[in-house]
Amino acid sequence: MRILFLCHRFNSLTQRLYCELTERGHEVSIELDVHPELTVEAFNLYKPDLVIAPFLKRKIPREVWQKVKTFVIHPGPPGDRGPSALDWAILEKAKEWGVSFLEAVEEYDAGPVWSYRTFPMRKARKSSIYRMEATESAVDCVLEALDYMLEDREPKKIYPKGSWKPYMDQSYRRVDWFKDGTEEVIRKVYASDSQPGALACLGGEEYYLYNPHKEDMLRGKPGEILAIRDEAVCIGTIDGAVWITHMRKREKNSIKLPAQRVIPHLLDKVKEEPIKPWEKIDFNTYREIIYEEVAGIGYITFNFYNGAMSTQQCERLLEVFRYAKERPTKAIVLLGQEDFFSNGMNLNTIEASESPADESWRNINAMDDLCEEILKTLDKLTVACLQGNAGAGGVFLALTCDLVFAREGVVLNPHYKNIGNLYGSEFWTYTLPKRVGWEKAKEIMQNRMPISSKKAYEIGLIDFVFGRTPKEFREKVSGFLENFINTSDYDVFLKRKREGRIRDWREKPLFEYRNEELERMKLNFFGFDPSYHIARYYFVRRIPPFRTPPYLAIHRRLKIKP
The missing domain is CATH 3.90.226.10 (2-enoyl-CoA Hydratase; Chain A, domain 1)
Known part of the structure; x- marks a missing residue:
């Protein structure tokens, strides 16, 4: 089949699906969501048999989904609707979550579900669950739906009513050192990692926090910076402490960096608490x-x-x-x-x-x-x-x-x-x-x-x-090597x-x-061609592209014949 991917970024899920489908003989062209008119143009150029939106933040134009089967991958089980699906699942302590493969319609996430998978939720960062359980589930859903299409039949669709959940803003994510216990801090940061981060106040200024780790031994006042280790900082909570490895200033185009590099002015009297990588310990802490x-x-x-x-x-x-x-x-x-x-x-x-x-x-x-x-x-x-x-x-x-x-x-x-x-x-x-x-x-x-x-x-x-x-991979590796x-x-x-x-x-x-x-x-670093420095700048600051690169878009480098 000739398949068009519509996506905000060529992210980990989109790359995995690209590999799975092209290695099965399908042709996949990718259009980044730069502008609705360009999306329609890409659709008309490529004339796909199928359109899939693995990761999209904007509505798919009507001119697309009314003409050909168009599907959205939603990181939530049937009935879940809204842009912060995994975020809410983590924050609300969901025991089970899922992924739905649904038809695009006028309303967000409201189309009939062709396939879905569920999985038990583990305590982990949103980005980790997305790359692992959500991605594996999405692949299974897409392959199942493609089997139906290749056999020229439709599945028994699910039409869940569901309920819309709003975008999770910082009023839900914000860390309050004087109210939130360690587990609550970790959950808020987990739900916000890798984007947009959870806001918290340190030294009278606000920062976005990323990648938390529980600390069992160190103690101090809520919001007090207690220690440094491998550029991460340990911060006191009302019932313990938590390590934060990365932060970002609350300003436009700020860069996510190791925490120590973001708040050096707050660390003058803070001690290093090193642990050698080969030391054996039996308590929770951060170890790089x-x-x-x-x-x-x-x-x-x-x-x-x-x-x-x-x-x-x-x-x-x-x-x-x-x-x-x-x-x-x-x-x-x-x-x-x-x-x-x-x-x-x-x-x-x-x-x-x-x-x-x-x-x-x-x-x-x-x-x-x-x-x-x-x-x-x-x-x-x-x-x-x-x-x-x-x-x-x-x-x-x-x-x-x-x-x-x-x-x-x-x-x-x-x-x-x-x-x-x-x-x-x-x-x-x-x-x-x-x-x-x-x-x-x-x-x-x-x-x-x-x-x-x-x-x-x-x-x-x-x-x-x-x-x-x-886990299965590590066990097989150990068995083979031993x-x-x-x-x-x-x-x-x-x-x-x-x-x-x-x-x-x-x-x-x-x-x-x-x-x-x-x-x-x-020559790349110090030569006359600035390509590396420009590409790095755009990548680090997450500046959206003004066009889809030709290496992604078959339809923009070839004259497609129907």
């Missing part, structure tokens, strides 16, 4: 990186918000990796976190720096230091485990490991071009061709579209795909790795790959 050993395997979990890795985070992760290398283990596993493995450099901290070009240079070198340390680990097995999505430098960080595993449903963006035609580093010119060959490597790097973990496995980019949920490291195959693997790397680096030393890549990146 955790190192654990099980059955001869060292596991490194790194909870970098939205997968972005600042210069300092790369340095902290490098320290932990070096620690792991000295331990008497046979394998080191990079686990990332459930939502993201890594998305490479932190564009927000770069944008907020005094010199974005200089900070870009520091950040990519810190990434390369980490990647080089992994590549030079010749006496242990190194494994990257993609529980969540990965993009740009995050994909190539994974490729520096000996084995790359990914969960089913993970989406990869193995390219840099969407951020101002960056050349890229992280030793991709060494690791990528070794996996797929130079011709395929060039094709991958020129492609601007996402691919699924299944597709990545088929083309040889990664080694294994299994497990629908993060068995493998205790066989003779493990010793043979390490011997071949050492011999292969030494042979490769005799022909071309590893530092030459790095230097060649960085020379190209230096």
Whole structure:
């Protein structure tokens, strides 16, 4: 089928659906919601068999849904209506939630439901539930409805009356340190993460809060800043304390940053409360990186918000990796976190720096230091485990490991071009061709579209795909590795790795790959072409596009014939 996606942004759900449908043989073109007239124009140009709105904030024009089957993916069960569906579900402590695939009609979210799925709600950030349970449910709904269409039949539709819930403004989200307990603070911030954030007053000024973590041990007055750890701050509540890792000033186009960078003027007398990643603790607190050993395997979990890795985070992760290398283990596993493995450099901290070009240079070198340390680990097995999505430098960080595993449903963006035609580093010119060959490597790097973990496995980019949920994925990874490291195959693997790397680096030393890549990146950062700086500025400040990029819109780069 020829399918047109209408969306506010090409977000994680839209990318996942794009992968699922195109890899099943459907043709998908994407139109961003810039203006209703452009939406109608896109529809007339493309002449789709079907229109789907995975993520939209505006009504679909009547000229579209009256002419062809048009569906909306609503992140709520049948009967739920309104723009803040998941937000209300979290704030009101819903035990179960769902996703509905419904026909577009004149009223918002009021059309007949073709398919739906429900799932138990877990205590997590809205963005995490959206990327995990809501996305999996949406994929199931879309595929079920497409089966009906391909078989030229309609399902038994549901016509729920439902009730409209308004947009959740800050009167519901705002944190009051003198009224809200720890759980209430966490729930409000969860319901507002990653957008728009929950407002709270600190030092007489208001800030948006993101990414909360419960603290069991530290105590203080409500609203008092008690401690700093890895650029997060701990704040007292009426019954405990909570860590906030990221904040944003309450002003137009402000940038979401590590909390310590947003409120440095409030932290003069606040102490650091460090916890080493390898320390064992039995209470709730915030830990950015955790190192654990099980059955001869060292596991490194790194909870970098939205997968972005600042210069300092790369340095902290490098320290932990070096620690792991000295331990008497046979394998080191990079686990990332459930939502993201890594998305490479932190564009927000770069944008907020005094010199974005200089900070870009520091950040990519810190990434390369980490990647080089992994590549030079010749006496242990190194494994990257993609529980969540990965993009740009995050994909190539994974490729520096000996084995790359990914969960089913993970989406990869193995390219840099969407951020101002960056050349890229992280030793991709060494690791990528070794996996797929130079011709395929060039094709991958020129492609601007996402691919699924299944597709990545088929083309040889990664080694294994299994497990629908993060828990199932981790269990399968552990089982495989615990068995493998205790066989003779493990010793043979390490011997071949050492011999292969030494042979490769005799022909071309590893530092030459790095230097060649960085020379190209230096032009991106300091050269005359400002494309990278413009793209970063627009991305970080969430400035809406004035048109749909041609790489997304087939209908805007080809003359479509009916």
